[in-house]
Amino acid sequence: xxxxxxxxxxxxxxxxxxxxxxxxFIEKDIIPFHINRVYYLYDVPSSAHRGGHAHKKLYQVLVAxxxxxxxxxxxxxxxxxxxxxxxxKGLLIVPGIWREIGNFxxxxxxxxxxxxxxxxxxYIRDYEDFKLFKRT
Ligand code: TYD
Numbered sequence: 001x002x003x004x005x006x007x008x009x010x011x012x013x014x015x016x017x018x019x020x021x022x023x024x025f026i027e028k029d030i031i032p033f034h035i036n037r038v039y040y041l042y043d044v045p046s047s048a049h050r051g052g053h054a055h056k057k058l059y060q061v062l063v064a065x066x067x068x069x070x071x072x073x074x075x076x077x078x079x080x081x082x083x084x085x086x087x088x089k090g091l092l093i094v095p096g097i098w099r100e101i102g103n104f105x106x107x108x109x110x111x112x113x114x115x116x117x118x119x120x121x122x123y124i125r126d127y128e129d130f131k132l133f134k135r136t
Pocket of ligand 1: 037039041049050051052118
């Protein structure tokens with residue numbers, strides 16, 4: 001699949017700043033796909049690694065609602081690491097990108113907006129399979 005880490009984007013999530021606390025909002029025009037699922041990772045031990053897979057069709061946006069974590073991304077040729085630590089920044093991950101998430105800070109919450117409902121057949125969980133997928 002012809003996607004690369006160049007297709008990754010940081011999306012600015014609009015916010016209303018207020019001395020009483022900030023308010024961020026996600027409306028349909030902010031996310032470049034229709035959201036069909038929302039899930040979140042929480043109570044993640046700092047030593048844990050999440051992800052370790054790619055998706056064939058799924059688009060996702062990751063937001064550090066609280067705390068911070070690192071997202072390691074690979075497209076089969078190049079790789080990059082993005083630290084998410086702001087509730088008003090979303091990381092767009094396109095299909096065909098291998099991701100591993102780690103270094104979760106205590107109390108961090110990773111919100112995920114997803115373009116499809118959960119479907120195990122959309123996952124590529126073996127890195128060798130991922131490399132083959134990228135060649136097709
Ligand atoms: P997985 O996507 O592998 O988690 P992560 O990438 O964060 O490490 O999912 C872990 C388990 O949770 C797996 O058994 C599938 C299940 N799951 C659902 O049932 N629904 C979902 O929406 C998601 C994301 C996972």
